[in-house]
Amino acid sequence: xxxxxxxxxxxxxxxxxxxxxGTRLLIRGGFMEQIAxxxxxxxxxxxxxxRNVENLVRKGMQTTGAIELELPILQPKTLWDxxxxxxxxxxxxxxxxxxDRKDNEFMLAPTAEEVITRFAANNLPTYRDLPxxxxxxxxxxxxxxxPRQGIIRGREFIMKDAYSFNIDESSMAHSFDLMEKAYQQxxxxxxxxxxxxxxxxxxxxxxxxxEFMAISDTGEDVLWCCQNCDYKGNQETFHNLVENATPxxxxxxxxxxxxxxxxxxxxxxxxxQTYSKLMNAGFMNxxxxxxxxxxxxxxxxxxxxxxxxxxxxxxxxxxxxxxxLAPFTGVVIPVxxxxxxxxxxxIYTQLQQxxxxxxxxxxxxxxxxxxxxxxxxxxxxQILIGKNWDQDKKLEVRQRWKKNYDRxxxxxxxxxxxxxxxxxxxxxxxxxxxxxxNPNNQLC
Amino acid sequence: xxxxxxxxxxxxxxxxxxxxxGTRLLIRGGFMEQIAxxxxxxxxxxxxxxRNVENLVRKGMQTTGAIELELPILQPKTLWDxxxxxxxxxxxxxxxxxxDRKDNEFMLAPTAEEVITRFAANNLPTYRDLPxxxxxxxxxxxxxxxPRQGIIRGREFIMKDAYSFNIDESSMAHSFDLMEKAYQQxxxxxxxxxxxxxxxxxxxxxxxxxEFMAISDTGEDVLWCCQNCDYKGNQETFHNLVENATPxxxxxxxxxxxxxxxxxxxxxxxxxQTYSKLMNAGFMNxxxxxxxxxxxxxxxxxxxxxxxxxxxxxxxxxxxxxxxLAPFTGVVIPVxxxxxxxxxxxIYTQLQQxxxxxxxxxxxxxxxxxxxxxxxxxxxxQILIGKNWDQDKKLEVRQRWKKNYDRxxxxxxxxxxxxxxxxxxxxxxxxxxxxxxNPNNQLC
Numbered sequence: 001x002x003x004x005x006x007x008x009x010x011x012x013x014x015x016x017x018x019x020x021x022g023t024r025l026l027i028r029g030g031f032m033e034q035i036a037x038x039x040x041x042x043x044x045x046x047x048x049x050x051r052n053v054e055n056l057v058r059k060g061m062q063t064t065g066a067i068e069l070e071l072p073i074l075q076p077k078t079l080w081d082x083x084x085x086x087x088x089x090x091x092x093x094x095x096x097x098x099x100d101r102k103d104n105e106f107m108l109a110p111t112a113e114e115v116i117t118r119f120a121a122n123n124l125p126t127y128r129d130l131p132x133x134x135x136x137x138x139x140x141x142x143x144x145x146x147p148r149q150g151i152i153r154g155r156e157f158i159m160k161d162a163y164s165f166n167i168d169e170s171s172m173a174h175s176f177d178l179m180e181k182a183y184q185q186x187x188x189x190x191x192x193x194x195x196x197x198x199x200x201x202x203x204x205x206x207x208x209x210x211e212f213m214a215i216s217d218t219g220e221d222v223l224w225c226c227q228n229c230d231y232k233g234n235q236e237t238f239h240n241l242v243e244n245a246t247p248x249x250x251x252x253x254x255x256x257x258x259x260x261x262x263x264x265x266x267x268x269x270x271x272x273q274t275y276s277k278l279m280n281a282g283f284m285n286x287x288x289x290x291x292x293x294x295x296x297x298x299x300x301x302x303x304x305x306x307x308x309x310x311x312x313x314x315x316x317x318x319x320x321x322x323x324x325l326a327p328f329t330g331v332v333i334p335v336x337x338x339x340x341x342x343x344x345x346x347i348y349t350q351l352q353q354x355x356x357x358x359x360x361x362x363x364x365x366x367x368x369x370x371x372x373x374x375x376x377x378x379x380x381x382q383i384l385i386g387k388n389w390d391q392d393k394k395l396e397v398r399q400r401w402k403k404n405y406d407r408x409x410x411x412x413x414x415x416x417x418x419x420x421x422x423x424x425x426x427x428x429x430x431x432x433x434x435x436x437x438n439p440n441n442q443l444c
Numbered sequence: 445x446x447x448x449x450x451x452x453x454x455x456x457x458x459x460x461x462x463x464x465x466g467t468r469l470l471i472r473g474g475f476m477e478q479i480a481x482x483x484x485x486x487x488x489x490x491x492x493x494x495r496n497v498e499n500l501v502r503k504g505m506q507t508t509g510a511i512e513l514e515l516p517i518l519q520p521k522t523l524w525d526x527x528x529x530x531x532x533x534x535x536x537x538x539x540x541x542x543x544d545r546k547d548n549e550f551m552l553a554p555t556a557e558e559v560i561t562r563f564a565a566n567n568l569p570t571y572r573d574l575p576x577x578x579x580x581x582x583x584x585x586x587x588x589x590x591p592r593q594g595i596i597r598g599r600e601f602i603m604k605d606a607y608s609f610n611i612d613e614s615s616m617a618h619s620f621d622l623m624e625k626a627y628q629q630x631x632x633x634x635x636x637x638x639x640x641x642x643x644x645x646x647x648x649x650x651x652x653x654x655e656f657m658a659i660s661d662t663g664e665d666v667l668w669c670c671q672n673c674d675y676k677g678n679q680e681t682f683h684n685l686v687e688n689a690t691p692x693x694x695x696x697x698x699x700x701x702x703x704x705x706x707x708x709x710x711x712x713x714x715x716x717q718t719y720s721k722l723m724n725a726g727f728m729n730x731x732x733x734x735x736x737x738x739x740x741x742x743x744x745x746x747x748x749x750x751x752x753x754x755x756x757x758x759x760x761x762x763x764x765x766x767x768x769l770a771p772f773t774g775v776v777i778p779v780x781x782x783x784x785x786x787x788x789x790x791i792y793t794q795l796q797q798x799x800x801x802x803x804x805x806x807x808x809x810x811x812x813x814x815x816x817x818x819x820x821x822x823x824x825x826q827i828l829i830g831k832n833w834d835q836d837k838k839l840e841v842r843q844r845w846k847k848n849y850d851r852x853x854x855x856x857x858x859x860x861x862x863x864x865x866x867x868x869x870x871x872x873x874x875x876x877x878x879x880x881x882n883p884n885n886q887l888c
Contacts, residue, residue, distance in 0.1 A: 004572075004573070005509070005511065006511060008567040008568070008573075009566070009567050030567070033563065033566065033567075035516060035519075035520065035523070035559060035562070035563075036516075036518070036520040036548070036550075037548075039516045039518050039520075040516065041513065041514070041515055041516065041559070041563055042513060042514040043513055043567075044511040044512060044513045044578070046513075047512055047513055047514055050514075065449070067449065067450060067488040068488060068491055069485065069486060069487055069488045069490075069491050070485070070486040070491055070494075071485055072479060072480075072483045072484065072485065072600050073517070073583055073585075073600060074480070074483050074540075074585070074599065074600050075479075076479065076480040076483075079479070093545050096518075096542055096544065097542065098540055098541065098542040098552075100540065100587050100599075101537050101587050101589065104480070104481075106480075108542075108552075115479060115485070118479070119477065119485055122453070122477065123452040123453050123474070123477075123487075124452070128448075129448070129452075134488070138583075139517055139582075139583065141517075141518070143544050143545050145545065155518065155544075156516050156517060156518050
């Protein structure tokens with residue numbers, strides 16, 4: 001794609017309201033734009049990032065055998081009354097709600113346990129229909145008291161929610177395990193530094209839940225990691241479990257606990273029969289007796305992931321996208337537009353034909369400005385056509401991702417300590433194909 | 445995919461409230477399920493149909509150079525006030541609206557001219573940034589007085605909306621032409637019998653608009669087709685243009701006009717500068733003078749398409765999906781499950797490996813019941829492993845789509861006059877690959 005066909009605007013300076021690096025950089029790079037408190041436009045290049053997240057999540061869901069569907073955003077009060085959550089959500093002011101022209105009340109889906117439980121009751125009448133996991137990736141809403149940190153805590157966002165229906169507790173635990181593994185794989189592939197913590201179930205209900213947290217100083221959640229064993233818990237769990245004056249690990253009793261901050265990426269719950277009993281939703285078991293479903297529910301904050309990764313992966317120049325989420329693997333830049341544009345177009349075309357999704361910066365701008373934008377926008381590779389090309393038909397390749405760069409390939413450094421390599425087009429092509437085909441391709 | 449992993453429930457009888465064949469059959473086949481008036485769950489197999497529609501539309505949008513983004517569902521009143529449409533929409537009771545915890549008012553997006561015009565003003569400051577076409581495929585909402593006919597007139601639905609920004613009238617007309625051609629291609633590929641009619645611009649405003657209508661007796665719109673020339677108009681246009689006692693064609697004055705009914709699939713508008721002037725949204729032209737954008741807007745009813753095709757394409761037995769929208773190209777059915785299941789699994793696996801997306805009906809049911817479900821669910825081909833297989837390793841292939849069947853291939857008929865062929869697996873595979881690769885693949 002050519003630069004101006006997808007990148008609308010970059011800004012050199014931060015806006016006032018943006019506090020965390022993720023918020024600042026996504027706004028400056030033009031990945032998102034606010035239209036009201038907690039409500040954001042996903043720009044074309046921002047949507048490319050989100051599609052990459054969605055595709056990783058979709059593949060992860062497929063490994064669990066879950067099937068995709070779509071539940072409505074407008075959910076009738078009558079359904080939420082069956083579990084007494086209408087009053088609860090309205091009292092706590094969590095949900096947006098409205099009245100239609102005939103005075104029927106609706107909530108804008110913050111989650112969908114009621115709808116999916118009713119759907120299951122209509123469609124999974126016997127044990128032969130179980131287990132089933134349904135999932136969707138759709139807009140969700142929360143009327144936050146203080147929307148903040150960009151799309152980390154927005155009022156309208158995309159959430160992946162999945163719900164399992166099982167015949168008994170052990171089958172429920174099996175579905176939970178499948179999801180747990182899928183989540184670990186998804187967050188690893190996204191390139192996160194994350195931990196899995198024992199957590200409370202909160203307003204969702206049920207017992208047995210785990211949270212997946214991206215480690216970040218800008219995170220709103222506190223978590224405790226035992227330095228002696230593998231125990232990790234969030235603050236609520238910690239308060240519940242530890243009653244001593246000197247906090248100690250609930251698992252090994254060690255008092256050497258490290259406090260960290262995190263951003264919640266996902267949360268999985270064993271709901272037991274909480275919802276199915278409240279909604280009288282069940283199936284005929286193999287003895288011909290009606291039983292209530294054993295359920296689990298499994299959420300991932302899809303839009304939030306795009307920002308959480310930037311909170312972790314940035315520097316003073318801008319965003320550092322992991323390859324797996326980057327809208328483009330790299331940007332092809334003619335150092336001198338007048339002199340190098342034709343070659344740049346040619347190289348860009350050959351890379352595209354080799355299945356490598358690159359951007360062409362064909363703007364008649366000074367090289368300094370193009371590099372500043374490339375650093376801000378965070379493409380993993382910058383591919384420069386300049387004096388190395390004039391001299392011996394080699395490309396100057398800069399790797400944005402400094403942390404995990406390929407030490408053998410990238411031996412030189414420029415003055416800003418960006419790892420550099422001079423490569424022929426064939427060498428570059430082979431290298432990038434290898435990177436892209438690496439399943440955990442944030443490391444190449 | 446195996447039958448029970450995707451098909452949840454089929455019903456032999458119609459529900460009371462369902463009037464049109466599309467509504468009846470999509471409910472009976474389990475493609476959608478109502479949870480409140482005009483609000484529907486898209487089931488797993490229903491979502492497969494919609495994804496096929498979305499993919500055709502996405503490809504069509506790419507031919508125009510339009511770029512995808514996502515605008516929020518919650519749109520602030522302040523933006524709608526700029527064009528005076530807040531009062532208009534509320535007065536006509538078209539839109540759902542709500543108040544947040546801080547008493548700010550929002551509309552649930554029925555359309556997005558205001559948001560996208562503001563976005564353009566922020567991001568397309570000069571003539572060098574133009575033309576641009578933005579598009580999205582997202583949930584939309586209308587608080588219909590009488591939601592009816594399933595997802596044809598629902599209150600929550602998926603709409604593709606696109607908006608073009610141009611420097612002048614002729615550039616606007618060019619974007620309009622690109623979209624018009626893309627729409628013709630999309631609706632042809634979906635398999636529609638459709639006409640393009642001259643239409644009014646309604647509440648959207650502007651001038652120069654065209655509607656794409658699927659011909660259907662169950663359609664709510666009336667259209668007039670001149671039998672002498674190529675003029676086709678909708679009822680409003682007809683009333684506006686024809687003032688004579690004897691209606692005559694506004695183009696050739698002929699009075700031989702045929703009245704038809706149709707379902708609106710898409711609507712495209714030349715908005716001129718209506719919105720950009722009201723919102724003071726413009727760009728610097730090549731003379732350095734501020735000008736207002738010339739705009740167009742372009743809608744397609746995505747969720748509606750899945751039902752509109754069923755209104756056109758059905759028989760007494762059930763749905764007849766065109767190949768382009770069918771969730772599965774065909775269903776592999778062992779006639780006697782005990783005897784033929786292993787062979788069926790083998791053939792199913794080989795077809796899947798050849799890139800042909802088929803369903804395996806591995807249920808221990810009587811062949812009559814499996815065929816009844818296959819007819820109801822409307823897969824283009826039924827692939828039976830039965831006595832022809834026992835005798836000479838041939839499959840009995842039935843083509844659901846009677847209208848356009850391949851006369852050379854399907855020479856036999858069963859008692860319900862379904863065209864039949866007995867084919868080896870290789871013959872079938874070659875034939876289906878040929879069908880799938882046909883760009884207008886509803887005809888094979």
